Amino acid sequence: xxxxxxxxxxxxxxxxxxxxxxKLLRKVHREVSIIKAELESIKSILKDADWRAExxxxxxxxxxxxxxxLAQQIxxxxxxxTIQLSERRQRRGxxxxxxxxxxxxxxxxxxxxxxxxxxxxxxTIVEIKKKASGYESSNSEADQDDPRVASLFVExxxxxxxxxxxxxxxxxxxxxxxxxxxxxxxxxxxxxKTTLAKxxxxxxxxxxxxxxxxxxxxxxxxxxxxxxxMLIKQLYQSRNExxxxxxxxxxxxxxxxxxxxxxLQKRYEIVFDDVWRTDFWRFVKHALPKNSKGSRxxxxxxxxxxxxxxxESSLDxxxxxxSLPENEAWRLFCMKAFQWDFGGACPSELEKVSREIVRKCExxxxxxxxxxGLLSTKNRVVSEWQKFYDSLGSELERNPxxxxxxxxxxxxxxxxxxxxxxxxxxxxIIPEDYSITCGRLVRxxxxxxxxxxxxxxxxxxxxxxxLIELILRNLVQVSSTKINGRVKNxxxxxxxxxxxxxxxxxxxxxxxxxDEDSSPNNQSRRLSMHMKNxxxxxxxxxxxxxxxxxxxxxxxxxxxxGPRWVN
Numbered sequence: 001x002x003x004x005x006x007x008x009x010x011x012x013x014x015x016x017x018x019x020x021x022x023k024l025l026r027k028v029h030r031e032v033s034i035i036k037a038e039l040e041s042i043k044s045i046l047k048d049a050d051w052r053a054e055x056x057x058x059x060x061x062x063x064x065x066x067x068x069x070l071a072q073q074i075x076x077x078x079x080x081x082t083i084q085l086s087e088r089r090q091r092r093g094x095x096x097x098x099x100x101x102x103x104x105x106x107x108x109x110x111x112x113x114x115x116x117x118x119x120x121x122x123x124t125i126v127e128i129k130k131k132a133s134g135y136e137s138s139n140s141e142a143d144q145d146d147p148r149v150a151s152l153f154v155e156x157x158x159x160x161x162x163x164x165x166x167x168x169x170x171x172x173x174x175x176x177x178x179x180x181x182x183x184x185x186x187x188x189x190x191x192x193k194t195t196l197a198k199x200x201x202x203x204x205x206x207x208x209x210x211x212x213x214x215x216x217x218x219x220x221x222x223x224x225x226x227x228x229x230m231l232i233k234q235l236y237q238s239r240n241e242x243x244x245x246x247x248x249x250x251x252x253x254x255x256x257x258x259x260x261x262x263x264l265q266k267r268y269e270i271v272f273d274d275v276w277r278t279d280f281w282r283f284v285k286h287a288l289p290k291n292s293k294g295s296r297x298x299x300x301x302x303x304x305x306x307x308x309x310x311x312e313s314s315l316d317x318x319x320x321x322x323s324l325p326e327n328e329a330w331r332l333f334c335m336k337a338f339q340w341d342f343g344g345a346c347p348s349e350l351e352k353v354s355r356e357i358v359r360k361c362e363x364x365x366x367x368x369x370x371x372x373g374l375l376s377t378k379n380r381v382v383s384e385w386q387k388f389y390d391s392l393g394s395e396l397e398r399n400p401x402x403x404x405x406x407x408x409x410x411x412x413x414x415x416x417x418x419x420x421x422x423x424x425x426x427x428x429i430i431p432e433d434y435s436i437t438c439g440r441l442v443r444x445x446x447x448x449x450x451x452x453x454x455x456x457x458x459x460x461x462x463x464x465x466x467l468i469e470l471i472l473r474n475l476v477q478v479s480s481t482k483i484n485g486r487v488k489n490x491x492x493x494x495x496x497x498x499x500x501x502x503x504x505x506x507x508x509x510x511x512x513x514x515d516e517d518s519s520p521n522n523q524s525r526r527l528s529m530h531m532k533n534x535x536x537x538x539x540x541x542x543x544x545x546x547x548x549x550x551x552x553x554x555x556x557x558x559x560x561x562g563p564r565w566v567n
Contacts, residue, residue, distance in 0.1 A: 002046055002049075002050055002053075002064040002065075002067045002068040002071070003043065003046050003047055003050050003418040004418055004419070004421060004422050004450075005067075005068045005071040005072060005075075006039055006042060006043050006046060006067065006068075006071045007043065007418075008071070008075070008449055009039060009071040009072075009074050009075050010036055010039050010040060010043070011449070012075060012078065013032055013035065013036040013039070013074075013078065014036065016032055016078060016082065017029065017032055017033065017036070031118045031122070032078070034122065035074060035118070035121060035122065035125070038122075038125045038129075039071070039074075039125075041129070042067060042125070042128065042129065042132075045132055046064070046067060047418070049063055049064050049067075049132075050064055050418070051414070053065075054410070054413075054414045063128070063131055063132065066128055066131070067128060068507070068508070069508075070121070070124055070125065070128060072508075072525065072546070073121060073124075074121055076546070077114065077117045077118065077121065080114065081114050159195070159199060160324065160328055160331055160332040160335065160365070161192075161324040161325070161328035161329075161332070161365070162192060162195070162196050162199070165196060165319070165321075166196060166199050166200055166203075169183065169196070169200045169298075169319070170200055170203045170205055170206060172296075172317065173200065173205075173206050173209065173269060173296045174205050174206060174209040176294075177294065177315050178292050178293070178294045179290060179291075179292055179294075179315055180288065180289070180290045180291060180295045180296070180297065180315075181295075181296050181297070181315050181316060181317065182296075182297045182298075182299060182310055182311065182312070182315075182316040182317075183296065183297070183298045183299070183316070183317050183319065184298075184299050184300075184301065184306075184307040184310055184311060184316070184317065184318045184319065185197055185298065185299070185300045185301075185319050185321055186300075186301050186302070186303070186304055186306075186307040186318060186319070186320050186321065186474070187302070187320060187321030187322070187474060188302060188364075188412075188474035188475070188493070188496075189302055189366075189408040189409055189411060189412050189474070190364050190365065190366030190367060190405065190408045190409065190495075191321045191322075191323065191364060191365065191366075191474075192321055192365045192366070193273075193274075193300040193301075193302075193321055194273055194274065194300055195365070196321065197271050197273060197298050197300050198215075198271075200298070201213070201215060201269070201271050201298070206269060209267070209269075210267050210268060210269040210295075210296075211239070211266040211267045211268060211293075212235045212236075212238045212239050212262075212263070212266055212268050212269075213234075213235070213238045213268065213269045213270065214230075214231050214234035214235050214238065214268075214269075214270045214271070215234065215270075215271045215273065216230055216231055216234070216270070216271065216272050216273065217273045217274060218272055218273060218274050218275050218276065218280060220276050220411070220414070220415050222280070224252055224280075224283045224284070225250075225251070225252050225255060227280075227284065228252065228255035228256060228258075228259060228284075228287060229247055229248065229250075229255060231259055231270070231287070232244070232247055232255065232258055232259055232262070233247075235259070235262060235263070235268070235270075236262075244258060252283075255287075256286055256287045259287035259288070260286070260287050260288070260289055263287075263288065263289055263291070263295070264289050264291060265291070265293070266291075266293060266295075267291075267293035267294050267295055268288075268293075268295045268296075269295065269296045269297075269298075270288070270296075270297050270298070271297075271298040271299075271300075272284070272297070272298070272299045272300070273300050274300055274301065274302070275299050275300065275301045275303075275306055275310075276301070276302070276303065276306070276415055277303075277306065278305065278306055278309040278310075280306075281299070281306070281309060281310045285312075302412055302473060302474050303472060303473050303474070304320075304471075304472040304473075304474065305469075305472045305473075322363075323362060323363025323364060324363040324364075324365055324368070325363065326358075326363070328363075329358050329361065329363050329368055330355070330358055332365060332368050332369060332372065333354065333357070333358045333361075333368050333371075333372045334346050334354075334372075335372070336368070336369050336372030336373045336375075336376060337354065337372040337373075337375045337376050338376065339376055340376060347380065349380075349382055350380060350382060350385060353382060353385045353386050353389055354385070356389055357371060357375075357385075357388075357389050357392075360389070360392060360494050360495070361494075361495060362493050362494055362495065364493065364495055366404070366405055366408060367405050367495045370401065370402050370404060370405055371392075371402065373401065374395075374399065374401045374402060375388065392498060393498040393501055393502060396495070396498050396499060396502065397502045405495065405499075406499050406502070409495070409496055409499045410499065410503070412473060412474070412475055413475075413503065415473075416473070416475075419450065419452055419466070420466060420469060420470060422448070422450050422509065423445055423450055423466050423467070423470065424470055424475055424476075424500070425500055425503060425504050425507070425509050425510070426441075426444070426445065426448075426450075426510075427476065427491070427492040427497060427500055428497060428500035428501045428503075428504045428509075428510055428512065428528075429510055429512070429526065429528040429551050430491070430497075430528075430553075431530045431553050432494055432497060433491075433494070434491065434553075435479035435480070435489040435490060435491045436489065436490065436491065437488065437489055438464070438467060438486075438487050438488060438489065438490055441467065441490070442460055442463035442464055442466075442467060443460070443463075445463050445466065446459050446460065446463055448549065450463075450466075451463045451466065467487070467490070468487075471487065471490070475492065475496065476490050476491070476492055477490060477491050477492065477493060478490055479491050504524075505524075508523040508524050508525060509524065509525065509526065510524055510525070510526035510527070510528055511524035511526070511527055511528070512528045512529075512530065513527060513528070513529045513530070514529075514530045523546060524546065524547065525546060525547065525548045525549070526547065526548060526549040526550070526551070527547050527549070527550050527551070528550075528551040528553070529550075529551065529552050529553065530553045
């Protein structure tokens with residue numbers, strides 16, 4: 001996200017240098033050029049720092065926050081300068097109108113000397129660049145627990161809602177086509193892809209049917225050579241054989257030849273769990289011969305584009321994992337929440353709040369199981385369970401028993417290219433259970449400056465492509481479609497939205513002010529107000545100097561046609 005802020009600031013400075021008359025910029029033109037160049041040098045190392053920050057490196061997190069705040073400070077200072085410049089020009093027409101609107105919405109504080117602020121910025125840049133190397137010395141992704149591991153060890157009596165699918169997939173593995181078949185399980189994080197694949201992989205029929213087998217968990221930052229080495233070792237191990245000597249020194253081509261030669265006359269079954277990118281299959285498939293032995297490959301992925309890319313023939317099969325239906329979701333919740341008492345059934349006094357909690361989970365097995373397990377340790381008191389429901393967002397953020405939910409969802413967030421991250425976080429602005437029209441959403445993204453220009457395409461076309469990519473990654477849900485099949489309305493899962501809100505607060509991206517909140521966050525760049533009874537606070541809230549975009553959802557008073565938006 002710091003990369004987004006820096007890129008936006010660089011673009012704004014570029015516009016300032018190009019579009020404003022040099023004679024009016026002569027006192028600051030050189031300073032703007034210097035600051036722009038310094039930001040570009042910071043940008044070159046920011047991508048790595050951003051990744052380290054998002055995967056647990058505390059030093060990187062601190063440094064990235066400082067860079068983000070610097071970019072915002074630069075933006076503020078030069079916006080103030082631009083407004084002063086426009087006031088001196090006294091331009092007529094549309095630009096003058098926009099300046100008046102800006103001044104009427106944002107009440108800027110009395111200006112200090114712009115030159116001194118620029119010198120402060122330059123000094124801050126020097127200090128930040130000195131600290132750039134320090135972020136590498138703290139913990140990184142390798143030190144973090146992998147939240148996906150728990151999905152490999154779900155007990156048989158805890159499997160809910162996938163029994164039929166499991167038997168169907170087992171049958172596909174052990175019977176039918178004699179040529180190699182690729183089976184793709186696709187769905188959002190936490191939907192149960194890994195659990196389903198593992199139950200199929202460990203089935204006794206499957207164990208007995210194949211000559212050799214392997215299970216490979218694919219990381220976001222995988223190296224194809226390491227994948228192939230793990231594959232060789234597991235295939236040999238499944239037959240109680242020793243892997244060939246020297247594989248640790250082999251290059252990619254040698255490893256590919258080794259795997260292919262070993263599998264050529266064998267019936268094999270291999271699972272690649274949590275594949276993130278299409279180029280994975282582009283490299284791995286060459287090691288997997290299309291023999292006539294009835295071999296099977298299972299790939300789990302969150303990305304529909306990956307699934308489409310891996311499906312290369314009519315023999316291959318794509319299975320989209322759906323959320324649990326209401327009855328199965330309720331059964332799983334009761335199994336976890338009341339596993340020690342009440343015979344696994346929900347007592348009548350807790351049923352109302354329990355069903356509210358289950359509805360909040362929207363059929364996501366990971367969330368249902370984790371929340372149900374946590375509630376099994378709490379007192380059977382309605383007020384305590386209601387309090388938990390009302391504070392679910394903070395519970396997901398702070399409760400160690402629920403951190404796996406956040407980590408699983410954030411794996412998808414971390415995998416997004418930098419330009420999609422603010423578009424995804426933007427869904428936190430929208431109230432719970434609210435679907436926004438896609439046309440309105442992409443225009444908001446455009447107005448915020450999130451959309452990058454691409455040759456031969458309009459900004460709106462690029463923005464629509466951004467939205468489709470978020471949908472393909474199973475981060476955004478389609479609420480309704482038009483007659484021509486295009487997406488009309490979209491939303492995010494309620495649990496995902498809670499995590500978005502937490503991330504937005506952390507990044508000062510947006511603060512949501514609802515009825516239970518006391519005051520807005522003074523550091524946020526955006527304010528979204530979901531109000532019923534506190535309309536008198538709106539004017540006071542819009543005076544916060546850092547706010548760039550303001551959204552008003554008068555919940556219960558206005559039809560759900562979209563936000564009132566000011567930028």
